[in-house]
Amino acid sequence: MKPATKDFWRRFLRNPGALIGLLILAAVVLMAIFAPLIHPQDPWRMVQRPFLPPFAVDGFWFGTDTLGRDIGAGLVYGAQVSLLVGIVSTVVALTIGVTLGALAGYYGGLVDDALMRFTEFFQTIPNFALAIVLVAILQPSTESVIVAIGIVSWPPVARLVRGEFLSLRSREFVQAARVVGQSNLQIIFGQVLPNTLSPIIVMASLMVATAILLESSLSFLGLGDPNTMSWGYMIGAARTVIRQAWWMSVFPGVAILLTVLALNLVGEGLNDALNPRLARKGR
């Protein structure tokens, strides 16, 4: 391992929160990958009597829902949806945000003005309401949920990348690259962007967390893909029977909470490890 990499891990693992977060996250990822092995049957299949309380029957530790579907299977397959939507929508947001932020920060002037107005506009509109409208208009599906979340979450990335570019674009190494005759695109992607990676990585890990929360809220409102079992959908379906079956809404909620918490902890750990000088005090 390179000394810098070793340094990074030492700092990251010294933070107990980050370590716990990483462990929880690893568990969720493994659960998602091995879902078909853990629960070979379809999570939509009715396998037991309805309203079976948790721990009542062996193998159905999480109980069943109103139609006798296994909550445990839903939890496992829900992890797939959450992670998939969380990661892909973050990639979408990063693509838009990094491109616009880099152009604004690198070129400055009018380009910067125009792009920042555009960014401000998207930052002002209530983003969850926009996501709802987008998914409703595009018709609910995994793709439309990903697109909607991507569209509402890119502005902070653009602002961050723009700020970094503004401070880096007049540095010597950029001037050197220009003297050597590199094109603007080469300088943007080859010289400046690699130097802005650590704050982007930190932001990305926190964005996956937010995206998972957004996805669960959309599916809770019935705007998820009708063919996939997601945690938000499970809670939405359990809402009306909360008096009879607490477990139907409690377990998927805990799953969301743990996953999002883990990602936030990992993000903070990354922040402290990648920007040791900026690490917050009092922790």
Place this chain on the structure above:
Amino acid sequence: MQKLGFILKRLLKAVAVLFAIVVLNFFLIRAAPGDPAQVMAGEAGAADAKFIEQLREQFGLDKPLHEQLAIYVGDIVTLDLGWSYRQNEPVSKLVFERLPATLLLTGTAFVISIALGLLFGAIAARRVGTLTDTAVTSFALIFYATPLFWVALMAILLFSVVLGWLPAYGMETVGAHLTGLAYAADVAEHLVLPALTLGLFFMAVYARLTRSSMLEVADMDFVKTARAKGVAPGRITRVHVLRNAVLPVITLAGIQAGQLVGGAVLTETVFAWPGIGRLMYDALFQRDYNLLLGIFFVSSAMVLLFNLITDVVYTFIDPRIELK
């Protein structure tokens, strides 16, 4: 005078954003699969050929796109947000009827979140590294990671189903026909759970920010000077540190206004609170796009208004701000 100019500039900007939202709505209707008239009519209205024809006429749907846009913008300027075929009422009437309930809920939640957020953040910052600090930061971290709608459900489960302390649904007791103070008390009782739920998430955000911002300010020279002069520690926290640390919190509060509206959709849905958030859920459920976009427009306007207010408040709290 300078202040007035600043406010006017912000107002102009808000109007520009509002216009952009109208244009966005205009294109969203056309982005939906199917004919715009059918989309506007919603699923139920789509079968009514006469109504579709009427819509086509009204919005000039066979005219060129820019003329259609002009008609659309003209309607919105006169506060005509279209017709909800499902509810058989004008969208603006439906939305404005429900607006007060949402303002009551989000307003209360906002006050709770700012007040408690500042309080807990300040407590944690004064006792950095102690058990109190750890407790506050951990709770903030957990609430920050919890889906709002789930907190709402768990609150109902605990306080209404198990303990039976508070009503779970609605804004008033059905059929009670209370008046005056008794009515206010009844609404207040119904308000507790939704407002606390909505407020808690933002409280977590503000507590974290207050804490870190206070720690930052506490390290500055003027605070050291105050301490050296022998100013009482409580006074230093309140006057010197908190007053400066509160500025980023206000900035964030302005930015968060949009989130508050989004949160209202979820909270109102769970608690059956009769506001525009609940109306949005109903519109979704009935595929009533006209109503949906109308609510989107009004809630965006609400957020802009709120941003304007925070901008103005900021100029009063921090006289240093550049009025550009």
